[in-house]
Amino acid sequence: MSDNGKVEPLSSRLMKMVIVGHVDHGKSTLVGRLMSDTDSLPTGKLDFVKDICTRQGKEFEFAFLLDALEEEQDQGITIDTSQIFFNTKKRRYVIIDAPGHKEFLKNMVTGAANAESALLLIDAYEGVQEQSRRHGYILKLLGLTQVAVVINKMDLVDYDPEVYYKIKSEYTEFLESLGVQAQEYIPVSAKLGINIAKTGDEMSWYKGPSVLQMLDQFEEEKTPVHLPFRFPVQDVYKFDERRIIAGRVESGTVKVGDELIFSPSNKSGVIKTIEAWSVENQPETAEASQSIGFTLTEQIFAERGDVAALKTELPIISTTFDVNVFWMGKRHLEKGRSYTLKLTTQEVTCEVVGFKKVVDASTLETLEDQDYLAKNDVAEVTLRTTRPVAFDLFGSIPTTGRFVLVDEYDVCGGGIITTYTPSKTDRLRDEIRHRDFHWLKSDIKPEERAYRNGHQSALILIVGPSGTGKAKLARHLEHKLFELNYQSYLLDGRNVALGVSADIESQHKKQEGEVVRRFGEVAKLFLDAGHVVISTSNVFNQEDHSDLRLLVEPCPVVEIFVTDDEEPEGNFEIKLSQAETEKEIEAANTVYKYLKDKKILTGHNYSI
Amino acid sequence: MDHLDELENQSIFILREAYKNFKNLAMLWSIGKDSTVLVWLARKAFFGHCPVPLVHIDTSFKIPAMIKYRDEFAKKWGLNLVVGGNQKALDEGMNHEKGRLVCCEALKTMGLQAIMEERGYTGLMLGIRRDEEGTRAKERYFSPRDKNFEWNFKDQPPELWDQFKTSFSPETHIRIHPILHWTELNVWEYIHREKIPIIDLYFANAEGKRYRSLGCEPCTVPIDSKARNVEEVIAELKDTTSAERSGRAQDQENTYAMQKLRARGYM
Numbered sequence: 074m075s076d077n078g079k080v081e082p083l084s085s086r087l088m089k090m091v092i093v094g095h096v097d098h099g100k101s102t103l104v105g106r107l108m109s110d111t112d113s114l115p116t117g118k119l120d121f122v123k124d125i126c127t128r129q130g131k132e133f134e135f136a137f138l139l140d141a142l143e144e145e146q147d148q149g150i151t152i153d154t155s156q157i158f159f160n161t162k163k164r165r166y167v168i169i170d171a172p173g174h175k176e177f178l179k180n181m182v183t184g185a186a187n188a189e190s191a192l193l194l195i196d197a198y199e200g201v202q203e204q205s206r207r208h209g210y211i212l213k214l215l216g217l218t219q220v221a222v223v224i225n226k227m228d229l230v231d232y233d234p235e236v237y238y239k240i241k242s243e244y245t246e247f248l249e250s251l252g253v254q255a256q257e258y259i260p261v262s263a264k265l266g267i268n269i270a271k272t273g274d275e276m277s278w279y280k281g282p283s284v285l286q287m288l289d290q291f292e293e294e295k296t297p298v299h300l301p302f303r304f305p306v307q308d309v310y311k312f313d314e315r316r317i318i319a320g321r322v323e324s325g326t327v328k329v330g331d332e333l334i335f336s337p338s339n340k341s342g343v344i345k346t347i348e349a350w351s352v353e354n355q356p357e358t359a360e361a362s363q364s365i366g367f368t369l370t371e372q373i374f375a376e377r378g379d380v381a382a383l384k385t386e387l388p389i390i391s392t393t394f395d396v397n398v399f400w401m402g403k404r405h406l407e408k409g410r411s412y413t414l415k416l417t418t419q420e421v422t423c424e425v426v427g428f429k430k431v432v433d434a435s436t437l438e439t440l441e442d443q444d445y446l447a448k449n450d451v452a453e454v455t456l457r458t459t460r461p462v463a464f465d466l467f468g469s470i471p472t473t474g475r476f477v478l479v480d481e482y483d484v485c486g487g488g489i490i491t492t493y494t495p496s497k498t499d500r501l502r503d504e505i506r507h508r509d510f511h512w513l514k515s516d517i518k519p520e521e522r523a524y525r526n527g528h529q530s531a532l533i534l535i536v537g538p539s540g541t542g543k544a545k546l547a548r549h550l551e552h553k554l555f556e557l558n559y560q561s562y563l564l565d566g567r568n569v570a571l572g573v574s575a576d577i578e579s580q581h582k583k584q585e586g587e588v589v590r591r592f593g594e595v596a597k598l599f600l601d602a603g604h605v606v607i608s609t610s611n612v613f614n615q616e617d618h619s620d621l622r623l624l625v626e627p628c629p630v631v632e633i634f635v636t637d638d639e640e641p642e643g644n645f646e647i648k649l650s651q652a653e654t655e656k657e658i659e660a661a662n663t664v665y666k667y668l669k670d671k672k673i674l675t676g677h678n679y680s681i
Numbered sequence: 682m683d684h685l686d687e688l689e690n691q692s693i694f695i696l697r698e699a700y701k702n703f704k705n706l707a708m709l710w711s712i713g714k715d716s717t718v719l720v721w722l723a724r725k726a727f728f729g730h731c732p733v734p735l736v737h738i739d740t741s742f743k744i745p746a747m748i749k750y751r752d753e754f755a756k757k758w759g760l761n762l763v764v765g766g767n768q769k770a771l772d773e774g775m776n777h778e779k780g781r782l783v784c785c786e787a788l789k790t791m792g793l794q795a796i797m798e799e800r801g802y803t804g805l806m807l808g809i810r811r812d813e814e815g816t817r818a819k820e821r822y823f824s825p826r827d828k829n830f831e832w833n834f835k836d837q838p839p840e841l842w843d844q845f846k847t848s849f850s851p852e853t854h855i856r857i858h859p860i861l862h863w864t865e866l867n868v869w870e871y872i873h874r875e876k877i878p879i880i881d882l883y884f885a886n887a888e889g890k891r892y893r894s895l896g897c898e899p900c901t902v903p904i905d906s907k908a909r910n911v912e913e914v915i916a917e918l919k920d921t922t923s924a925e926r927s928g929r930a931q932d933q934e935n936t937y938a939m940q941k942l943r944a945r946g947y948m
Contacts, residue, residue, distance in 0.1 A: 086684055115924040155818040156811045158864055167862075179839035183821075186841030215841075296682070307694070308701045312730040319726075321694050350729040351875070362682065364693035366728060377701060401839055415844045477844040484839050484846060 086293055091169040091185045093212070094194030095204035099225040103194065103263040104157055104170045105135030107284070110270035113159035114138065135263070163289040178207070178449050179401040182487065185212060189294035190219040192284070197236050197260070198229040201243050203435040209244075210434040210451060213251045214397055214489065216471050220248075221257045221287050228262040232275045250437060256290070257281050296361045300324035301386035303465070303473045305417035306335070306379045310366065317348050317366040318375055323417065323472040326360040327383075333369075335379040336463035337390045338627075339509050342369035378419040380463040380473070384510060388463045388473060390502055394493040395429070398478070399451045402485030406446035406454075406478070412486075416476035419462055423478075427455040446486075453491070461502070466490055497586060501620055515601075522603035526560050527677035530600040532625050533664070534618065535609045536645070537635030542654040543609040546635075549657040550664055551607050558677060560604045569595050589617045593624030600628045605673070615643055629673060633664060685871055688863050689722065694843065695822055695859040696726040696806070700733065702847035703804030703855070707763070709793070709948060710735040712747045713895040714879055715808035718868055719860055720760070721877050733806070734761040736796055740788040741771055742897035750880045765796030777899045781931045782938060784900075790946045794830050797854065806857045807948055812864045814926055816940050821846070822861055828852035830946030865925050866918050873911045885909050893928055900930040 092100045108114050118138065126133040157168045171184035185191065191212055195205050212220060222244060230236045241258040248255055260279050261268040267275055268283045282290065302325030310317045327333075332343050347356045348366045359365045375381075380388055400406045406425065414423040431443040431452040446452050467474030467489035478486035495503070523529045533550070535543045547563055554561035574591045592608075599606045622630045634645035635654045647667055654660050668674045682690070699706055708723065708731075710716045723731045737751060755762040767775070770787040777784045797805065811818045821837055823845035838846040849855055860868070872879055885891040890903040891914075904923075908914040931938060939947075 087687075112922075115922055115927075118924070155815070156862075157818065158812055180837065183837075183840045307697050310727065312727060312732065315728070317728060319697055321690070348728055350725050360682075362687065362690055364690045364697070364726070413848075472842075475842050477839075477841065479848065482846075482848045482850055484841075484844060487839070487841050487844075 087165050087167055088190065088288070088291060088293060089167050089169065089188045090190045090192065090288065090291070091171050091188035091217075092192045092194060093171045093181055093185060093208040094223075095196065095199070095202040095208075096172070098194045098196040098199070098202075098205075099136075099263045100170055100172075100194050101136035101138075102134060103192070103223065103225065103261075103269070103284070104168055105138035106263045106266055106269050107168065108138060108157060108159055109135060110266060111159045111161060111285070113157075161285055161289055166288065178211075178399075181208060182211060182215070182399070182401065185217060186215050186487070188217060190221075190288075190291040191217055192221055192223050192287075193255075194223045194225050195240055195244065197224050197226045197240065200240055201247070205244070206247055206436065207434040207449065209248055209253065210251060210432075210437070211399060213253050214399055214451065214487075216467065216475075216489065218253055219291055220253065220255050221259060221284075221291075222255045223284060224258060224260045225263050227260045227267070227276065228265055232260070234260075234276075234278045237279070247437070257287055259284055259287060297324040297470065297472065298326055298361045300361070300470050301465075302327050302331075302381075302383050303388065303417075303470060304333070304381040305419070305473070306375055306377050306381065307418050308377055309375060315348060315368055316372060317368060318381075319364075319366040320381075320418065321364045322359050322361050324361050324470050325383075326358060328358040329367075332384060333381040334384050334387060334510070335373070335375050335381050336388050337461045338375075338379055339506050340373045340375065340379075341384075341510075342371055342373045342375070344368075345370045378417075380417060380419075387506070388465050388470075389493055390461045390463050390506075391493060391495065391499045392459070392461050393426070393455065393457045393496060394464070394490050395453065395455050396476075396488040396490050397451070397453055398446070398486050398488035399434070400446040400448060400486045402448060402480050402483065404480060404485075406452075406480075406486060408444065410480075413479040414456065414458055414462070414476055415479060415484075416462060416464055417473055421458045421460050421462055423456050423458040425454050426457045429453040429455065464490055466493065498616075498620060498623065501586075501590065502623060505623060505626070519603070523675065526603050528559050528605060528668075528674045529672075530603050530628050531605050531668070531673045532596055532600060532621070532628055532630045533605065533607045533633065534621065534630060535607070535633045535635065536618065537654075541635045541651045542657065543635055546633075546654050546657045546660050546664075547607050547609045550661045553661050553665060554605060554674075559674065560602075561607060562599055562604045563607045564592075564596055564599060566592055566608065566610050586620075589620050590624065593621045596621070597625050597628075600625055605668075619644065629671070631664075631667065631671075631673070685867065685874060688860075688867055689725070689871070691862065692719075692722050692859040693726040695845075695857065696723055698843075698845055698847070699804055699806055699823075699857045699859070700727070702845075703857075705800070705802050706804040706806065706857075707734045707736050707797075707800065707802045708806040709808070710737050710751070710760075710762075711808070711895070711948075712737065712743075712751050712880060713808075714868055714872065714883060715810060715860060715863075717754075717808075717879060718863075718871060718877060719806065719808040720758070721875060722859065724758070731758065731760055734763045734800075736763045736765055736793070736802075736805075738789055738792045738796070739764050739766045740792070740897050741766065742776070742788070742899055744882060744895070744898050744901075746882055747880060747895065754878070763796065763800065765792050765799075767792040767795060777897070777930075781900060782942060785931050785942060785947060786945065788897075789948070790830070790942070793948070794946060803849075803854050804857055805854060806859060808860055809858050809948060810863050810865070810868070811861050812925075814924075814939050816943050817861075820858055820861055822858050823847065824856045824858065825849055826854050826856055826946060832856075832944050832946065834940075834944065866915065869911060869915045869918060873915060879911070883914065885913075894926050896929055896931075902928040902930070904928055 122137045123133050155170050159166050169184040171181040237260045267273040270285045272283050303323040304320050307320035329344050334341050345368045408425050411422050414421050428444045431440040434451040465473045474490045477484045535547050551561045551563040569592050596606050632645040633647045635649050637650050767788050775787045809817050821840050882892045885906045885908050891906040892903045908917045
């Protein structure tokens with residue numbers, strides 16, 4: 074029996090499937106055969122191709138139906154993925170023919186990443202080869218687990234069941250080590266059309282489905298509406314009076330009136346409207362895979378890369394995480410080089426901080442002591458980004474747990490986030506997020522305070538070795554600002570230690586993180602009250618300073634580094650030499666000018 | 682969501698990625714059904730606005746009704762229309778009799794190249810589809826062209842999880858194909874659903890002829906058809922096995938005509 078492609082399919086949904094496997098194992102032939110046997114070829118196409126073959130003096134092959142590029146026919150290999158549409162009685166298909174040549178792995182990945190099911194072809198005569206295994210591994214990495222194995226060219230081995238069972242057992246073992254199970258192993262001859270659309274007498278020992286029957290058994294991928302809501306902001310539009318936050322719902326659902334938290338900035342807003350053009354009724358809800366746009370009841374600064382979620386199910390925010398990557402770049406993936414990580418709509422610079430395990434994907438052998446990744450390699454690595462990224466583990470929400478790596482101008486790698494161990498800073502960030510959600514805001518807005526005070530609130534940290542004149546500068550700066558009618562306050566670390574942290578001071582260094590946290594929280598209160606807070610410290614180290622920045626966000630922090638080092642390392646706004654610092658009047662002036670330039674000191678609009 | 686919704690949502694995502702990532706972006710509007718659907722999708726993506734200029738390459742051999750339709754809807758929809766062409770070649774007497782591929786390259790490819798250089802576009806959106814013909818089946822959503830306008834189909838960027846090639850070296854540009862994954866039938870079903878006003882050359886005239894694909898008058902042949910409206914076109918397409926571009930002479934010129942044209946920058 075044969076399916077006729079012209080019968081209107083029951084479902085108009087399109088099943089996206091990919092055909093992969095080692096070079097020359099017959100992928101294009103299978104696709105050509107499927108098209109031909111389902112009557113999906115345009116009139117005359119078969120004759121047209123046959124005619125070319127006759128003129129060029131070569132035997133007709135079904136593969137030629139797809140090989141659109143001259144080079145492909147000359148070399149007899151598919152260079153790029155191509156997409157072909159056909160129907161069965163059940164539904165419509167787009168079939169992606171992915172090249173099997175090792176050189177074209179990126180094209181295979183392109184095809185497979187867009188599919189929801191896969192056929193993996195193995196040549197009965199040649200058996201399991203390098204790309205058979207590599208492609209199996211990549212399918213697993215791409216999260217594609219709906220796989221059937223097609224053992225092709227059975228005609229070349231006289232339809233011998235022994236050959237079939239040997240390959241089946243060998244490849245089953247391989248897939249099992251990856252944690253993947255193939256749904257079926259189908260013995261076929263694509264060239265002769267056996268077990269493709271119809272079954273034949275040649276292999277009566279095989280009782281399973283034909284390729285077409287198998288395809289119809291594959292399940293359509295469900296849109297992840299049941300997962301937590303994730304909305305990476307793609308862009309913000311202001312074409313008319315509406316300020317529309319545009320993007321695609323990657324998972325979950327959302328409705329008008331929902332309060333959204335934008336990560337990693339932690340800003341929040343309530344959905345006022347969901348906008349749409351040329352529809353009868355404005356939508357009230359949206360769900361996964363819809364490209365939408367909404368307005369908020371209050372204007373907040375949201376931008377591309379922010380990930381909106383509901384307060385009860387927030388994404389992870391971190392700079393360090395473990396991933397599985399595959400590499401397609403001409404240059405190696407190695408430590409010490411910067412790459413751009415693209416995850417949802419976030420783009421951030423990152424580097425590899427550790428190679429945990431580099432694998433030869435064609436044998437699954439671990440390559441010991443290899444601390445780089447060559448083209449076509451696969452590895453478990455740890456990545457660190459320069460800015461915090463909002464993400465999920467691939468196992469929880471696939472669409473926000475996968476990424477690509479860009480080397481210079483080119484996408485060279487892809488991967489999934491497998492694990493994440495929160496660092497001290499991550500835990501602090503989590504605490505702060507919690508604090509910010511529950512913070513009771515005053516009726517007096519920060520900008521009202523700034524208007525009255527003539528300045529924004531800001532934290533000025535004067536850092537560097539002891540005995541360099543930091544304390545004198547801090548005292549002078551506090552006084553200078555006070556005389557100019559600004560709300561300045563010198564918050565001495567010692568005063569915090571004497572009172573607020575008295576209970577932990579005696580326990581020495583053990584609780585140092587706690588000392589920093591308490592100091593930061595006290596500073597935060599003064600900043601909330603609108604002050605310019607000045608502090609000197611040589612107790613806190615660089616890591617503490619970044620924790621302080623985190624604690625007082627979104628207030629600006631001005632770090633003044635007192636050092637005689639020509640090119641000091643660190644994250645500071647102003648550098649002063651010891652000699653400069655000791656002339657406290659001029660030094661305070663320098664700081665004062667900087668604060669004016671940065672519009673932290675804006676000047677009084679009226680006198681108090 | 683039904684299948685058309687899925688296609689629409691994916692296209693809108695791509696349009697917005699293009700708009701965000703390219704400072705100097707344009708869209709090619711051939712007046713045909715595909716690029717008109719693309720204009721419609723842009724208005725959906727940008728909430729009633731079309732924030733990019735629409736480039737029409739006028740070969741001067743277009744069917745006159747196309748120019749009339751173009752000007753009418755550019756005005757009605759408030760589009761920023763930019764018309765390009767290759768006047769020098771026309772002055773020197775270029776036409777299809779000099780060879781169809783030579784003519785396509787001179788009037789379309791070089792006309793496009795000239796307007797892109799003049800305006801400095803680094804991103805160009807086009808309404809091509811994978812099911813149109815073989816080389817387009819191998820295209821990417823974001824497809825780089827080098828400084829000579831050439832397409833290196835042997836070394837295309839990987840495209841996965843909707844992360845596209847948005848960074849590129851100076852002097853090169855990117856072609857963006859937001860409806861690459863649509864089929865001819867999808868386009869018509871969408872036109873029907875959205876009630877998009879489409880040029881009537883696509884519908885059978887009194888002589889029982891209609892165009893299935895639109896191009897220059899001398900090189901485009903209408904097909905025999907009884908389909909007088911969108912519903913009838915859809916019914917006809919569900920039952921046909923002839924190729925969409927079979928009425929386009931340049932495709933039939935020789936075995937690898939389209940590959941050669943497209944490798945050198947043709948749409």
